Amino acid sequence: MTLWTSPEIAAxxxxxxxxxxxxTGVAFDSREVGPGDLFVAMKGEATDGHRFLDQAFAQSAGGAIVSEPTGHPHVLVNDGFAALRALGHAGRARTAAKIIGVTGSVGKTSAKEALFAALDRSIPGQVHRSVKSxxxxTGVPLSLARMPREAAVGVFEMGMNHAGELADLTRMVRPDVAIVTAIxxxxxxxxPDESAIADAKGEIFQGLEPGGTAIVPFDSPHRNRLIAAARPHAARIVTFGLNDGADVRAIEAMRLPTGTFMTARIGDDELSVTIAQAGMHWVSNALAVLAAVQAVGADLGLAGLALADLGGLAGRGARRTIAVDGGEVLLIDESYNANPASMAATLAVLAHEPGRHVAVLGEMRELGAASPAYHAALAEPILAANVERALLVGEAMTPLAEALEGRIDFVHAPDVQAALVSLRRMLAAGDTVLVKGSNGVGLARLVAGLGGVT
Known part of the structure; x- marks a missing residue:
């Protein structure tokens, strides 16, 4: 179906x-252009999208946005990036869809995907979401520009690493429901501190539409700070969590061999669901999802069924069996990103897995002066998870290596290539291996090298 016409793009x-x-689609990466797509040629510091126009049209692009003349069908603008933002604004302006924005220090992509699955079960084919991360x-306006005009709900992930970034993004998305997963x-x-991170995440509420709902983690030490940030903008504030007092609360939660069972109280309703993913962080994600489903008036029972069917995401909990000499190992792929909280949460999941526990942990980046302390502090959750062999990747892992010395067997590798060689020697049939680290470390290549990507 037509997404944009050239007169609409020009306007x-x-x-x-x-x-x-x-x-029928929009892309700014020529490698992602498919038949009928609009290719947005942007000029950046490293490259110029105009160099790839021929490639995009060889892949059957339907048109392009350019800031230089070309013989291909196009809309000529002054600046490609500004044009992408404008198209995103136009995509938001023309829709009657309910819009949900998701942010948080951890869990935002997983919550976004779970929310999409939950809503799509209620209104199949009518839910749009931002893909990948x-x-x-650039990603937010692209996702808005890709939203079909007929969509009933749109789910958009928003990230930041500096103050003020979310304020800009949320005013573009203009959510009816805004979620902070965790701080x-x-x-x-x-x-300067975690409170400043909470303030930056709380900027998401600034874009709320009139009558909008803010969804806040009740168990966070920054709960009151987030509520204060939401209060000037939200008609309704809903909290979610494990503790008494949360509006959406887990009454019980227990680990299953293949996931987690949870009974949740959502206002006056109770819902028992099986979450396909293991770990209390997934219980928290599920509670936020159920709060948002209720906020947009979708079916909670169908949302619960979707949570039971939700598969692991590549780089965010996907599970694979990998052949090794004598049998197989279970690979838990958490290679996409890492920070101290998500490291602890996934190590807690590893603690309950069968076989010998092997942890491949890449360094955590953008932690500033506190980085050595954060890395060294991983020793306790590693030991609590009964990790028998550890493979530490990257120079920033040195403080952790020092903290683990004499306590468990480990190898400290300088990079992914060296780590892959060590890991192949380390694994034995029946092992469960967790792979997690900051995306820039490149542990996805290690997963692929093991055969963990199909």
Whole structure:
């Protein structure tokens, strides 16, 4: 179905169309262009999208946004990035969909995907979401520009690593429901303390539409700070958590062999669900999802069924069996990102897995001056998870290596290539291996090297 016509693109961006054309999608990475897509050629510090116009049209692009003349069907604008933002604004302005914004130090991508699955079960084919982790100054407008005009609900992830970034993004998204999943040490290199991180995440409420709902983690030590940030903008504030007093609360939660069973109280309703993912962090995510489902008036029972069917995401909990000499190992792929809170949460999951526990942990980045202490502090959750062999990747892991010396067997590798060689020697049939680290470490390549990506 047509997403944009060239006259609509020209009107949204203030550009001039070279011809009449229609597109069915939008991309700014030429490698992602598919048949019928609009290719947005942007100039950056490292490259210029105009160099890839021929490639995009060889892949059957339907048109392009350009700031330089071209012989391909296009809309000519002054600046490609500004045009993408304008198209995102236009995508938001034309929709009647209920819009949900999601942010948080941990769990935002997982919560976004779970929320999409929960809503899609109620209104199949009518829910739009940002894909991958397109949550920054380019990813958010791209996701808005991709939203079909017929969508009933849109779910958008928003991220930041500096104060003020979320304020800009949320005013573009203009959510009807805004969720903060959790506050934890992340990007601490750019913030004086965790309270400042909470303030930056609380900016999401500034974009709430009139009558909007703010969803806040009750168990967070920054709960009152987030509520104060929401109060000037939200008509309704809903809390979620494990403790008494939360509006959406887990009455009980227990680990199952293949996930987690939870009974939740949601206002006057009670719902028992099986969450396909293990760990109390997933209980928290599920509570936030159920709060949002209720806020937009969708079916809670169908949402519970969707949570039971939710598979692990690549890099965020996906599970694979990998062949090794004599049998198989279970690989838990958490390679996409890491901070102290998410490291502890996933190590707690590893603690209950079968077989010998092997942890491949990459360094955590953007932690600033406190980085050595944060890394050294991982020793206790590693030991609590009964990890028998550890593989530490990256120079910043040195304080952790020192903290583990003489306590468990470990190898400290300088990079992914060396780590993969060590891991292949380390694994034995029946092991469970957790792989987790900051995305920049590149542990996804280690997972692929093991055969963990199909």
């Amino acid at each position: 949204a961006t203030g550009g001039a169309a070279s011809a009449d054309f229609a597109v 397109y949550n920054n100054h 934890a040490p992340a990007h601490t290199e750019f913030f």
